[in-house]
Amino acid sequence: MLGLSYDQKIDMWSLGCILAELCSGEVLFPNEGIVMLLARMIGVIGPIDIEMLRKGQKTHKYFMKEYDLYYINEDTNKVEYIVPEETTLEHHLQICDSCFLDFLKYLLEINPKKRPTAIEALQHPWLSYAYEVNSY
Numbered sequence: 001m002l003g004l005s006y007d008q009k010i011d012m013w014s015l016g017c018i019l020a021e022l023c024s025g026e027v028l029f030p031n032e033g034i035v036m037l038l039a040r041m042i043g044v045i046g047p048i049d050i051e052m053l054r055k056g057q058k059t060h061k062y063f064m065k066e067y068d069l070y071y072i073n074e075d076t077n078k079v080e081y082i083v084p085e086e087t088t089l090e091h092h093l094q095i096c097d098s099c100f101l102d103f104l105k106y107l108l109e110i111n112p113k114k115r116p117t118a119i120e121a122l123q124h125p126w127l128s129y130a131y132e133v134n135s136y
Contacts, residue, residue: 001034002048003057009115016107023100024093035062035071035082041110042069043084044092049111099126 020028029040042048053059053067064070069082089108090101103126109115116124 001038002052002059002062004052004055004112006112009112009117012107012115012118012121013112015121016104019107020089020093020104023095026092028092033071035069038062039069039082039084043086044089045105045108045110047110052111099129102126 017028028044029037031037032040038048050067053063059067062069062071064081069084070079071082072078073080089104090096093101093104095101103121103124106116106124107121121127
């Protein structure tokens, strides 16, 4: 979206999005246009690293020089700023499994340099957590 290179770690991001959708029944980041997608990501996950914004070849399409998110209103042809609605992954998913939430946050690291590889993700405690089986 910002015109940055990416690698296999993008699949870890996708896995996090899929797990969140399976948990909540809703798409975590609906495709309502790139600028709205960025706003939702920032609101749920947190700010995008300045390093990423500086290096992004398309950052200027969505962020002003001071890195404020904006878009051009098609009706008025004027610049409008977007203030991402702050929320949490916990609030969106409405679950209290802290180990699962930690795993999702691990996968949904915005900066791909900090995001785990598949091998690293497999070492997360949630994947080896022993849950009690309900006897319904």
